[in-house]
Amino acid sequence: MDALIIAAGFGSRLADISASKPLTPVCGVPLIEIGVRQAMLAGVTRVIVVTGHEADMLERFLADLSQRAGIEIVPVRLTDWSTPNGHSVIAGATRCDGDYLLMMADHMFEADILARLMAEGSADRGVTLAIDRRLDNPLVDPEDATWVRTDDAGRIQAIGKTITPYDAVDCGAFLCTPDLAAAIREAIAAGKSGSLSDGMQVLADRGRAFTMDIDDAWWLDVDDPRAHALAEEMAPWHLAPTFAAMAGQD
Structure with missing residues (x-):
């Protein structure tokens, strides 16, 4: 199976740490490399990366990473990387x-x-x-989180940053069919901005957007200096297989 990684945005809140958000180091390893290697451990056999801001620098790194990690990495450059993230999904899909x-x-x-x-x-x-149904998870930034409301069968009823009520938080990992990109295009045609959540809501309204509860598993959105400090502290413990794989392959 392929993995599609969205890496086109500016990442203004991490700009003091790194000129490129995907290349921001955590324990000396760029975020994008950690993501690629985690996907490999899960069984992914090819990675598509949508680039935009600082695309030349990121794509050079990806070419080197592809050789070191032994996996095909296909960059897809987004011309206007200021657009909502659903446009990256459409391009990469x-x-x-x-x-x-x-x-x-x-x-x-x-x-x-x-x-x-x-x-x-x-x-x-x-x-x-x-x-993640742990609404009090201290690692989640409530001001930046995308919230989810589900039904008893685990289907998504609503998703977005401002919805209420909600019973879960979006972890930022999806298993997608080609229907998702089509749904984002449909949302854009209906006048929406083209965010990933816009497309998700289209599928939710059709009863085709489901969830998987991660239970007590660890995840982290590294979006600002506070989260970056937490990543530096916690990643080696929670991502030990990923770091071990890096040590064995490089």
């Missing part, structure tokens, strides 16, 4: 074969989350989102 694992470049996950998510596909699902 054109290069994916069938269903794919969708990840954000600034999110880190225990490898089991991604492996479990890749096994969640079924004919009635257009997309499956990893969610």
Whole structure:
């Protein structure tokens, strides 16, 4: 299965740490490399990366990483990287074969989350989102989180940064079918900005957006200096297989 990693944005809140958000180091390893290697551990066999801000620098790094890690990495450059993240999904999905694992470049996950998510596909699902029902998780920034409201069957009823009520938080990892990119295009045609959540809501309204509860597994959105400090402290413990794989392959 392919993985699609969105890595086009500016990342203004991490600008004092790194000129490129995907290349921001955590324990000396760029976020994008951690994401690629976590996807590999979960069973991904090819990675598509949507680039934008500082694309030349990022794409040079990806070419080197592809050689070192032994996996095909396909960069897809977004001309206007200021657009909402759904435009990155549309661009990258054109290069994916069938269903794919969708990840954000600034999110880190225990490898089991991604492996479990890749096994969640079924004919009635257009997309499956990893969610955290721990609304008091101290690692989550409530001002930046994307919230989710689900029904008793685990289907998404609503998703967005401003919805209320909600019962879970979006972890930033998805198992996608080609339906997701089509839904984002549909949302844009209806006058929406083209965010990933816009497309998710289209599928939710059709009963085709499902969730997977990560239970007590660890994940982190590395979006600002506070989260970066937490990543430096916690990642070696929670992502030990990923760091071990790096040590063995390089």
